[in-house]
Amino acid sequence: MANNYIKQLVNKQYEYGFVTAIESDTFAPGLSEDVIRRLSHIKNEPEFLLNWRLRAYRHWLTLEPPAWAHIQYPKIDYQSMIYYAAPKVKTDGPKSLDDIDPALLETYKKLGIPLHEQGRLAGVAVDAVFDSVSVATTFKSKLAEAGVLFCSFSEAVKLHPELIETYLGSVVPYKDNFFAALNSAVFSDGSFVYIPKGVRCPMELSTYFRINAANTGQFERTLIIADDHSYVSYLEGCTAPMRDENQLHAAVVELVAHDHAQIKYSTVQNWYPGDEEGRGGIFNFVTKRGACRGVHSKISWTQIETGSAITWKYPSVILQGDDSVGEFYSVALTNHRQQADTGTKMIHIGKNTRSTIISKGISAGFGQNTYRGLVRILPTATHARNYTQCDSLLIGETCGAHTFPYIETKNASAQLEHEACTSKIGEDQLFYCRQRGLSEENAVSMIVNGFCKKVLNELPMEFAVEAQKLLEVSLEGSVG
């Protein structure tokens, strides 16, 4: 009975699967100290950064890829990958939109991200990262008036090396894990944000990552620093062409919130997920962590993960400052052969620290969806509190959902609450909706959206509707 809608898990074409024909400067495949030196040289980096990269590289050579996640994939050959690809530019770097290759502007237009400031997302400043480099940042002058620094990582290295030296690797050290070490060695660009004391960032900041070149890994780094009493909301989006080979994306994101500062970080991840049979797609191995360094600081992660063949990411918060707050809101959707192993870590160090985890996993087709979370209460964290809710929704009989919630408490005053539930998308719910005239697809998307409501509510308004549409598109074809 259920089978007639499950059987027909047909693929909806991935909308962003096109390739931009553009000349680019690329390295030959392979990774060595020499490659890292060349990369650092091209980017004119200061000594400290090159040395840091090299230390990371040497450490990486001693590591094995992690094997504990509930994911399966062929061994990655790190020597066959290209570590730098940049669209060719006549000058040193694009100074204004006029210097940008029209093909690039066209690409972002197709993706629905206008780089012209009068574009659709008028209240949102955008940094666009194409393959390995940032190609444009909008609204710079308006942000500068407020004292906000928002630029590509490379530019930040040039203009604010002291901030980079202080903060780089301070939240995610290169020794953290295999992919973080690799990223630290070879990262080519990314976004940088600094919000000065007492400033409420006047607009949403956002970065769009686009992988275009074949056989390249994308290793970007994002660093966001919110100084005392400041606030920023930041959103990243990502897409990639359809290709039969897998491509590696290993990013690192570091957030630092000082006293009374707030960072809201949202992700709409829509990397190419591979086809129905599991051919191609992005391997998304990402390390994201925020440090609530100051008292009463707050970091919220919201993620909508619908793309990638494999997602491996655990946006975490280190709750160091007293009374600091960490939040993690996640929707992870796996359809066809996609696999996601995602969750969070909340490390409570300061007094009265609070964390909230809301995770919604949706599996369809042969998708595998794992929630993996850790709540750790250290002895210093008196009266720490955590609320965790992780729910899974299964569409059909061939997918899987798994939850691994770990809790470690070293302080008896902690209050922890945990709720979990796994439900199958009810045939009764579907029948009820259809009896009222809704098509099966509309019914599924309505039920799924309802299931994700708590998380979708956390997204900045400009993006909530897009995320909702994305969920619909990603599920399209999951019912007959």
Next chain:
Amino acid sequence: MLVIRDLQAFIRDEKQEAKQILCGVHLTVKPGEVHAIMGPNGSGKSTLSNVLAGHEGYQITQGDVHFEGKDLLTLSPEERAAAGLFLAFQYPVEIPGVNNMYFLRTALNSIRHHKNLPPLDAMDFLSLVKSKMKEVGMDEKFLSRAVNEGFSGGEKKRNEVLQMLMLEPKLAILDETDSGLDIDALQAVAKGVNTLRNGTRSFIVVTHYQRLLTYIVPDVVHVMVKGKIIQSGGKELAEALEAKGYGWLENEAEV
């Protein structure tokens, strides 16, 4: 309006064993008529309602059903809804996180779409739904809640009647919409049905209680036992059942 001939259906239980539930149902409902179906627990009343609405859990092995001349059994549940068939569920399901008003508006506009009518805009919809809510005695706060989530039994039933009033079906099947209702709610349900009665709209009212039938006076009363309609009569049949139970009929049927 509705013609059911020799309808037989089974379901596979957890052990995948086929279990015959409908064993040859005959029923004809003409435009404007109200039919009541009564019968002991487990006799197949809800199954019949579900099969008519297109539930895919049941296998139909024999018989046919025509709805306004159309072969109903070939239509999907949503096509049946669009054709004007409505089922008020015995156990309305909860849909967490889905706003009740949004659900109702999507449903109404889906059906309007099938009828080639333009969608109702938010303002028109709101004034319509508010007036219907008044008719069934529902507080407007139910609009902003999730569909049936945390509703009491009676509130769920009122919500079903609200949906019926909004969608204005040609044939409404009410499966024990009166069960578990207080007196006021019962009257609200009856009022809902009676305001829709217009001489062409038909109703099938499944109930265990004669009480509802004093408010919604049926044209025909049927008794279903073990997957078959074993007796049909006027409204006095319901009164007899109330007084004597089903035993005498079952005995008669076996003779």
